Amino acid sequence: MGFKMIEIIQLSKVFKNGAGIKKIDLSIKEGQIFAILGPNGAGKSTLLKTIFKEYLPDEGKITFNGETEGFLKKFSFYTDQSLFPKGIGIGFFCRYTAELVGISASKAKERTKHLLKTLELEKYTKKTFASLSAGMQKKAMLAATLINEPECIFLDEPTANLDVESRRALLNLLKQLKDQGKTIIITSHIIDELQNIVDHVAIIKDGVFVYDKPFDKDKEQLENLYFNYIDSKGLEQKYGDLTNFEGEIN
Numbered sequence: 001m002g003f004k005m006i007e008i009i010q011l012s013k014v015f016k017n018g019a020g021i022k023k024i025d026l027s028i029k030e031g032q033i034f035a036i037l038g039p040n041g042a043g044k045s046t047l048l049k050t051i052f053k054e055y056l057p058d059e060g061k062i063t064f065n066g067e068t069e070g071f072l073k074k075f076s077f078y079t080d081q082s083l084f085p086k087g088i089g090i091g092f093f094c095r096y097t098a099e100l101v102g103i104s105a106s107k108a109k110e111r112t113k114h115l116l117k118t119l120e121l122e123k124y125t126k127k128t129f130a131s132l133s134a135g136m137q138k139k140a141m142l143a144a145t146l147i148n149e150p151e152c153i154f155l156d157e158p159t160a161n162l163d164v165e166s167r168r169a170l171l172n173l174l175k176q177l178k179d180q181g182k183t184i185i186i187t188s189h190i191i192d193e194l195q196n197i198v199d200h201v202a203i204i205k206d207g208v209f210v211y212d213k214p215f216d217k218d219k220e221q222l223e224n225l226y227f228n229y230i231d232s233k234g235l236e237q238k239y240g241d242l243t244n245f246e247g248e249i250n
């Protein structure tokens with residue numbers, strides 16, 4: 001696997017209420033699927049939004065292959081909000097997104113066609129977001145996210161609100177993107193779905209990373225690892241009384 005690529009150094013963004021991210025250090029190597037896990041309010045979205053300059057950091061820096069500026073055009077951010085224009089056709093939306101980031105009209109059209117075909121959305125090119133299922137809407141948003149041919153793709157909760165089949169399709173797609181050499185940074189609440197695809201796991205709690213290591217799917221269970229580093233609350237939610245020795249674990 002590749003050399004160090006994204007370096008996050010002592011990055012902090014603390015809101016007035018004291019929440020946020022605090023002196024974060026992370027190295028993300030190219031060609032990996034890098035999972036950022038943590039409970040609600042841990043700081044996952046804040047970290048991604050700070051990387052994408054939606055928030056100005058209080059301190060710290062981010063470098064990409066040693067560069068400190070100008071690299072965001074090589075990144076893409078798939079947010080957890082469904083902020084798509086409901087009445088617009090998905091093909092038009094992709095082309096428009098491409099042109100917004102400075103891609104020529106002819107190239108925008110070519111890339112849109114290619115991406116919608118790859119994502120099996122070709123026959124819905126003229127359909128509006130409003131007329132598609134949640135899974136298809138997410139795929140169409142992903143097409144728009146990929147339109148600038150990013151080297152690194154950041155996905156905040158991409159599988160939220162998806163049914164099992166759409167979730168599996170999306171995760172397969174991420175694996176394919178990794179196989180094409182892309183670097184994928186993903187946050188998710190659904191820990192077990194990441195078991196087979198992640199290469200590295202970082203766990204954040206109260207704005208601080210408490211775990212940051214390569215992950216071996218054949219030797220480790222992501223769910224156990226996660227709950228060990230967070231606390232027993234998640235296990236309690238899943239299994240009920242953790243002291244009940246006689247009860248069944250299902």
Ligand SMILES: Nc1ncnc2c1ncn2[C@@H]1O[C@H](COP(=O)(O)OP(=O)(O)OP(=O)(O)O)[C@@H](O)[C@H]1O
Pocket residue numbers: 015016017019020038039040041042043044045046047
């Ligand atoms: N714009 C903001 N102003 C003030 N506080 C904020 C702001 N954005 C986030 N926070 C707070 O910062 C903390 C981290 O929030 P963040 O959204 O980064 O968590 P998260 O790990 O992404 O959570 P979730 O899994 O629920 O999306 C929370 O306590 C949140 O309330």
